[in-house]
Amino acid sequence: MRHAVDYLKTEEGFAPEIVVWLQANVPIRKKGQIDRLLKGLFDSAADSAVTVSTVEQFPHWMKRMDKNGFLHPFMMVAKNTGGKI
Secondary structure, eight states: OHHHHHHIIIIIOOOOSOOOOOOTTOOOOOTTHHHHHHHHHHTSSOSOOOOOOOOOSOGGGOEEEOTTSOEEESSOOOSOOTTOO
């Protein structure tokens, strides 16, 4: 994505004000979700935004948000588990 934006700037003279990355692992979104996210982004001083959902997955795959809005691993995974968690 970064390469594409850089290419647009240098080769096409176009600098997008915003880039929306819709990841394939979330193929279905609720109506208005993207619009609400963008409104929240535009109404704040943030330079990025992410959607989150209620916990429904393995904790080692989850993230937590700190008071500044940054994401961190919810749990640390042992480096050598012998293939088991």
